[in-house]
Every structure is written in C-alpha cells, then in structure tokens.
Amino acid sequence: MPAHEDTDPLRRERAHLAASRAALRAMRADVEALDISDVTANWVNAAVLEHQIGERIKALADHAHTPLFFGRLDYLHAPGAELAEGGEGEPPAGGGEEDQRCYIGRRHVHDADGDPMVVDWRAPVSQPFYRASKKAPMAVALRRRFGYTGGDLTAYEDEHLSDPAEAEKGTASKLLQAEIERPRVGPMRDIVATIQPEQDEIVRAGLAGTVCVQGAPGTGKTAVGLHRVAYLLYAHRERLARTGTLVIGPNRSFLHYIEQVLPALGELEVRQATVGDLVGRVELRGEDTAAAARIKGDARMADVLRRAVRSGVTMPTEPCVVVRGSRRWRIPAYELEELVRELQARDIRYEAARAALPQRIAHAVLVRMEAAGEAPDDRVQDAVARNPAVKAAVKAMWPPVDPAKLVLRLLSDPDFLAEQAEGLLTAEEQKEILWQKPVLGSPMPKARGVRAAKWSAADAVLIDEAADLVERTPSLGHVVLDEAQDLSPMQYRAVGRRCSTGSATVLGDLAQGTTPWATGSWPEALAHLGKPDARIEELTAGFRVPREIIAYASRLLPAIAPGLAEASSVRESPGSLEIRQVAPGDLDAAVLAACGEALAREGSVGLIAADARIPALTEALGGAGIAHLAPGEETSAAVRLTLVPASLAKGLEYDYVVVDEPAAVVDAEPDERTGLRRLYVALTRAVSGLWVIHGAPLPRQLAG
Structure with a gap:
C-alpha cells in the first residue's frame, strides 16, 4: 500500500462512496444538459427521444437511503476481460491494486474518464460476489460486504477466499444475516445484496429457456423471479425492449407490495398485471360455483371452444x-x-x-x-x-365470429353447448356451467346481451381463449408468473399465449395452492402453459422465516402436499413462535393483546384472519384505538399493523404475524385440504415472530 494512502479501511470506503455518489450526480447532470433541439427530424422523434432521456434521468437518481454499492471483490488479477464482457464501461488499463478491485452495486457508475467506480450486480464480473466460496474462490482474493445505517456506510466484513489458512473456516457472515433479518416496513425490498448461490443460478439463467421454481415459504422465490427480470433486461435489453416483459401476480395487493423492487434495481418499464387484467375484455359482475369454475377452467374447454369457433363454417350449395x-x-x-x-x-x-x-x-x-x-x-x-x-x-x-357473443351463446344455449361439448363434457358438467339451468318442459329464458351478461372471472378466460382462436394473441419476450400454483389449466393457457414465442419464469409452491383447481404437479401446469420442456428448480432453504415457525407450519405438509420436501431454514430464532389457547369469549381481547406485543417491537405487523372474521376484528381494533391498514396500503412508521383476510395473505410478508383462530381459516374453505393450505399460507407470512391465538381446538394436523 502506498505510504500516502489512508490506513483506515472504513474511512477509505466512505471516501469511495462519496466519490461514487459525486460521479453519479455528474452522470445525471450530463444527461440533463443534453441539447436535442437540432438532432431530430420531426416532433415525433423529438418526443420519443425526450421520453428516453427522461427515463434515463430517473434511472440515474441517487437515493440517499439506498446503498450505492454493497460489496467489493478483490481479484487475484485485473478482471479486464470480464468487465468488457459486461458491457458497462471500458476495462481498466493498468494492473495496479485498484484495477483488481470491483465495487458491486445496484447500478453502474463511472468517473469522468469512463472508468468504472461501481459495477452493476448483473455484470459477469460481479457473479463471483454471489457464487465464490472458499472451496471455489473463482480467482477472488477478498470479498468484502458493507453494512449501512440509512445511507451511511457504518461497517464492513471481509472473507479471504483464496487464503489456504482461511479455507477450513466456516464462519457465517454477520452482515449478511443482519440484512436478511432487517425489519421491513413498507413494500417488498430487493435482495440484491443477499442473493444466495442457488438463487443466483436461477437469476442468471438464459433468456431462451423457461424456468419453473418450486419454492417453500421464505426461500425468496418471488424476489428471485423479479431479480431474474432485472438480469434479463440487462443481458438482453435490446431484444426485450422490442418484445416486452410482464410480471403477473395473484392480486392487486400483491402487485402493490412488489412494485418497488424493479425500480430500485433501475428497471422502470416492466408492466405488472393480474391474470384478470390480461383477459379483461368484459365487465365482471357474476360469480361461479366452485364446481362451475372448475369445469370452466378445465383444459377440455379449449377443445369445446375450438369446435364452437368453427361451428359456423358451412359448405356452399350455390356457385x-x-x-x-x-x-x-x-x-x-x-x-x-x-x-x-x-x-x-x-x-x-x-x-x-x-x-x-x-x-x-x-x-x-x-x-x-x-x-x-x-x-x-x-x-x-x-x-x-x-x-x-x-x-x-x-x-x-365463413361468417365473422365475436368471441364474447360466442361464449355467451355457449353458456346460455343448452343445445349449442351439447353439440360442441359432445364427448368432452358430461351432461351433468354441461348443466353445471349453463347460466340458466334447464327445467324439463320449460323453455329456456332468452339470453341477455354481452353487456348485460353477468360474466364471471372464468368466463373472461373463456372469451380470451376464443379470441385467440379467432386472432393470434401477441407474444412478449419474457413473462414472470408468480403464485402459479393457483391457476387453472385455462388460465395457464391464457398466460402461455402471452409468451408463446418468448420464455417464462414460473414461481410457486404446490403446498400453497388454495383454489379448487390448484395444480397437482409442475409438469402438468407447464404443459398447459405451453412450456413442457421447462427446467424445474426447487428452493427448500429458507432465509427469512425462522426455523421454529417453518417447522410448525410444515406439520401440515403430509396432508396438503405429501410428495413435497419439507422446507428448512438457516435462521434459528428461539421464542419466535407462541401458541395461545383462550376461552372463545376472550378471543378478540387475546388477539388485541398479541398485536400490542408485536407493535412494541420494530417492524411490520400482520393480523391474518378468516375473511368472515375481518368485520369483527376491524371493530375491535377501532375500539382499542389501534390504527390499521388493508392489504395493499403501504405501512409506515406511524401505522405498522395490517389487517389481512386469509384469502389475500399469499405472497405477503410481515416481521410479526398474529394468526386469529386457525380453525376458522380452515372451515372457511369448501374442503379441509384447501383450508389447511390456506392456513399454511397464513402461518408462513412471519419473518421474525408468530402468535397463533385460538379459542376453538387447533386442526389435528398441527398437534404434536
């Protein structure tokens, strides 16, 4: 080390952070100073260019409380080739100590000469930060992790990966553990600083193939899927800019929870939607019975619709x-x-x-x-x-076909349905999905028009299928499908149409399937998606949910997913699980007391209950003066408690969770298995502590 160099490592790293922030501000100032008044041929091009510059300015924003870099790699030799491959700036020209060092962050930052000061986490040169180990150091001499308080760099931690003396030591990273366990208030955060090797393999999988991730609670499958999008946009930006990317979630609350992850990684243009948004051609005003929804979601309906679309084709009798x-x-x-x-x-x-x-x-x-x-x-x-x-x-x-009118006729005309469903649906199944059940000896009521019809969510998927049979649905370059286990075969087909010439990342957990049509296996689901050759990966190591909580919830697995491997957790947290039985009349008071205990600690709190219990708990919380939010509303330091209906809990995460009356959660579902799966979801939303409050006996599967 040169004699004039600062010998305090922390002060030196803070100086690099300050210099990097200054360089980022200079990069943004350069973009803001661009004069495009004379560089475009017309106003349309000018508007497009102005929009692109505006997006670039947004992407270069420096968020004071978001670490600009979170790690450092010191290579045994200058990684010039890797930097050049990454496409972010020129490789170092020299061969000194600084040239063998890379700071890893959420975005690329270069100095006035174009030399990198922070390297994007997605660049090839950054990969050893996630993959290197003492057994396989990948030419890394030292890996340094940084700890932050707010936006201030306050700590660092070193691993000497290429030192033989260190090879046998297995000390865990305290900074990594602290980041994983950090209390969370507000929307979901990125995990870019804590991606694990098995997660990184999925994140960096190529664009050409589809990947299906079976992930137990707390394994980070949703975060992996979102970071995969960010990586693909980095590695294949030009192609995906043309074809587009889409993230599909189960509901609006979930999408609101995850919506800040990609912008935090510098990706602002990724669309998010539910399956309902994709197929929203008609206004939904009706609901199906579970039996009708299951039949309408069956893959056989695709063949029924194919026949129906072609049914109007007639052979000519005149020249x-x-x-x-x-x-x-x-x-x-x-x-x-x-x-x-x-x-x-x-x-x-x-x-x-x-x-x-x-x-x-x-x-x-x-x-x-x-x-x-x-x-x-x-x-x-x-x-x-x-x-x-x-x-x-x-x-x-060959008469024209209106998809909505065709489905309307199919669901309201028993003779037409019988003709198209012959050999595909039984008479009882046909009767179940008809809007007006035929009565022997009585004429069928006249069908309503498309606008007046009480369409259900399953009907909208049928219309989308019919529309694709009439005209091809445009395909995107990549689709991320989260909580995929809950989709019906027809919903899988609707998603598959959106990536028929592209690829997909499918995320889910078979144990958390809570719809009557929840998929039984990933090969079956992927076949309906049109991706039968997809690679299936399983994440079983949990990083967020404590071992005590996941072990308790896993008691339900033999009943809800007998073939699934039990999840494990790297976190051991004694005292994180508390089960309290109270007299039925004291249930509300006991729940409020548990919420109070949770609110006395740092972090977000979720109170999860059967949907039917929500009004009573809303009244009880109001009477106790405890402010609370609904799912999808952003928590803050002032209001940290969210009252969550069990039907909306999937995919959400809270530092502390209070589960109200597990038996009521189970009994609210049409069958015990679905109810136990709903309870499994509720029990696995906590990342620091869980209270289970019950007046009625617990489900027998939890006894132990």
Whole structure:
C-alpha cells in the first residue's frame, strides 16, 4: 500500500462512496444538459427521444437511503476481460491494486474518464460476489460486504477466499444475516445484496429457456423471479425492449407490495398485471360455483371452444358468380367447398383463414380469366376479392365470429353447448356451467346481451381463449408468473399465449395452492402453459422465516402436499413462535393483546384472519384505538399493523404475524385440504415472530 494512502479501511470506503455518489450526480447532470433541439427530424422523434432521456434521468437518481454499492471483490488479477464482457464501461488499463478491485452495486457508475467506480450486480464480473466460496474462490482474493445505517456506510466484513489458512473456516457472515433479518416496513425490498448461490443460478439463467421454481415459504422465490427480470433486461435489453416483459401476480395487493423492487434495481418499464387484467375484455359482475369454475377452467374447454369457433363454417350449395364488365365468371359450389376444406385442414387462426378465403376465390376466377385469354394482374385479383358476390359467399361460408357473443351463446344455449361439448363434457358438467339451468318442459329464458351478461372471472378466460382462436394473441419476450400454483389449466393457457414465442419464469409452491383447481404437479401446469420442456428448480432453504415457525407450519405438509420436501431454514430464532389457547369469549381481547406485543417491537405487523372474521376484528381494533391498514396500503412508521383476510395473505410478508383462530381459516374453505393450505399460507407470512391465538381446538394436523 502506498505510504500516502489512508490506513483506515472504513474511512477509505466512505471516501469511495462519496466519490461514487459525486460521479453519479455528474452522470445525471450530463444527461440533463443534453441539447436535442437540432438532432431530430420531426416532433415525433423529438418526443420519443425526450421520453428516453427522461427515463434515463430517473434511472440515474441517487437515493440517499439506498446503498450505492454493497460489496467489493478483490481479484487475484485485473478482471479486464470480464468487465468488457459486461458491457458497462471500458476495462481498466493498468494492473495496479485498484484495477483488481470491483465495487458491486445496484447500478453502474463511472468517473469522468469512463472508468468504472461501481459495477452493476448483473455484470459477469460481479457473479463471483454471489457464487465464490472458499472451496471455489473463482480467482477472488477478498470479498468484502458493507453494512449501512440509512445511507451511511457504518461497517464492513471481509472473507479471504483464496487464503489456504482461511479455507477450513466456516464462519457465517454477520452482515449478511443482519440484512436478511432487517425489519421491513413498507413494500417488498430487493435482495440484491443477499442473493444466495442457488438463487443466483436461477437469476442468471438464459433468456431462451423457461424456468419453473418450486419454492417453500421464505426461500425468496418471488424476489428471485423479479431479480431474474432485472438480469434479463440487462443481458438482453435490446431484444426485450422490442418484445416486452410482464410480471403477473395473484392480486392487486400483491402487485402493490412488489412494485418497488424493479425500480430500485433501475428497471422502470416492466408492466405488472393480474391474470384478470390480461383477459379483461368484459365487465365482471357474476360469480361461479366452485364446481362451475372448475369445469370452466378445465383444459377440455379449449377443445369445446375450438369446435364452437368453427361451428359456423358451412359448405356452399350455390356457385359464386362474379360479374366484371360484360363477363360472368362462375365458381361452382364443389370448388368453393374444396377451398373451404383446404383452409379447415390447415388449422390456422379463424380470422386468418377468413381473410384468405376471398383471395382463394379471386385466384380461381383469375385462372378462368387466363384460360379465356385475358392477362389479369394482382390488382385485378384484389378487386375480385372485394367483389360483392365474393364477400357474400365468404360471409355465408365463413361468417365473422365475436368471441364474447360466442361464449355467451355457449353458456346460455343448452343445445349449442351439447353439440360442441359432445364427448368432452358430461351432461351433468354441461348443466353445471349453463347460466340458466334447464327445467324439463320449460323453455329456456332468452339470453341477455354481452353487456348485460353477468360474466364471471372464468368466463373472461373463456372469451380470451376464443379470441385467440379467432386472432393470434401477441407474444412478449419474457413473462414472470408468480403464485402459479393457483391457476387453472385455462388460465395457464391464457398466460402461455402471452409468451408463446418468448420464455417464462414460473414461481410457486404446490403446498400453497388454495383454489379448487390448484395444480397437482409442475409438469402438468407447464404443459398447459405451453412450456413442457421447462427446467424445474426447487428452493427448500429458507432465509427469512425462522426455523421454529417453518417447522410448525410444515406439520401440515403430509396432508396438503405429501410428495413435497419439507422446507428448512438457516435462521434459528428461539421464542419466535407462541401458541395461545383462550376461552372463545376472550378471543378478540387475546388477539388485541398479541398485536400490542408485536407493535412494541420494530417492524411490520400482520393480523391474518378468516375473511368472515375481518368485520369483527376491524371493530375491535377501532375500539382499542389501534390504527390499521388493508392489504395493499403501504405501512409506515406511524401505522405498522395490517389487517389481512386469509384469502389475500399469499405472497405477503410481515416481521410479526398474529394468526386469529386457525380453525376458522380452515372451515372457511369448501374442503379441509384447501383450508389447511390456506392456513399454511397464513402461518408462513412471519419473518421474525408468530402468535397463533385460538379459542376453538387447533386442526389435528398441527398437534404434536
């Protein structure tokens, strides 16, 4: 070390942090100073460029309470090749100590000469920060982790990976553990500083293939999926900028909870939606029975709809006569039928075939014109295709299809449904999904129009399927599907259409499936998604949920997912689990007392209860003067308690959780297995402490 260099490592790192922040401000100032007044050809290009510059300025914002870098790698040799491969700035020119050092952060920062001061965590040179170990150091001499309080760098911790004397030591990182266990208030945060090797392998998987992650509670599967999006946008930005990316979550509360993760990683353009948003072609005003929803979500409905879409195609009985000037050109019915059957055999989209049919008829006319000695060109063929006689023939043989009207007819006309579902649905199944159940000897009520119909969520998926049979749904470059275990086969198909030419990251936990149609296996689900060759990865090591809590919740696994491996946890937290039985009349008071204990500690608090119990608990909290939020509302230092219906708890996370009356959570579901899965979800939302308060006996599966 040069004699003039600061010998206090912490002060030196703080100086680098200050210099890096100054460099980031300079990078942003350079973008803000750009003059685009004379560089575009028209106002449209100017508007596009101005928007791009605005987004770049946003991406270069320096958030005071977000660490600009969280780690450092000291290589045994200068990693010039890796930096060049990463595409962020030029590799170091020299070979000194500074050139063998990389600071790892959420974004790339370079100095005035273009030399990197902070390297993006997604760059290849950053990978050893997550993968290197004392057994496989990956040419890393030292890995340094940094601890922050707010935005101030307050600590560091070193691992000498290439030192033989250190190779046998297995000390865990205290800073890493502190970051994992840090109390959380507000939306979900990124885990970029704490990604584990098995998670990093999934994050950095290539764009071409689909990855399915089976993840037990607390294994970070949602965070892994979001960081995978950020990585793919870094590695394949140009391609994904053209094709687009999408994150699909189970509900709006969940999407609100995760919405800040990608912006914190510098990605501002990723769309988020629910499956309902994707298929939202009609207003939803109705609800299905569990049996009807299960049938409508069955993959057999795709075949029913395929038949229904093509049911209007009829074979001609009359010729098509085209009049041009003084000549009449006659295409006989048998030839028209050949054209129709040829298009049917090709099995292309309905509207594509319908658009091709007039051109086929026009071509048949042109063949006759040429045989008669005429020399028609393409303009003549187009004119013939638009001829009223041809249009009329096409409409009669291949009529237009409105997807919503088609599904309306299917669900309201028993004869039409019976014809299309023959051999696919039983008579009882057909009766179950009809809106108006037929009564023997009574005429069917007249069907309502599309706008007046009381569409259900399952109906909207059917309409989306029909729409895709009519016209192809545009495909995105990459889709992340979270809480995938709850989707029906038809919902999987709806998502699969959005990535038919792209790839997907599928995230879920079979043990947390709480819908009547929850998937039984990932190969089955992936087949419906259209990705049967997807790679399936399993995350079983939990990092957030304490070992005591996950072990307690795992007592339910033999009943809810007997083939699933029991989750483990790297965190041991004695006293994190407390089970209290009280007299039924004292339940509300005991729940309020547990909430008070949780609020006396630092962090967010979730009170999870059966949906039917929410009104009573709302009143009890109000009477006690305890302010609370609904799921999706952002917690703050002032209001840290969220009252969560059990049906909305999936995917959410709180430092402390109070579960109210487990038996009521189970009994609220249509069957015991679904109820136990709902309870499993509720029990695994806590990352620091869990209170289980019950007046009724606990489910027998929890006894032990």
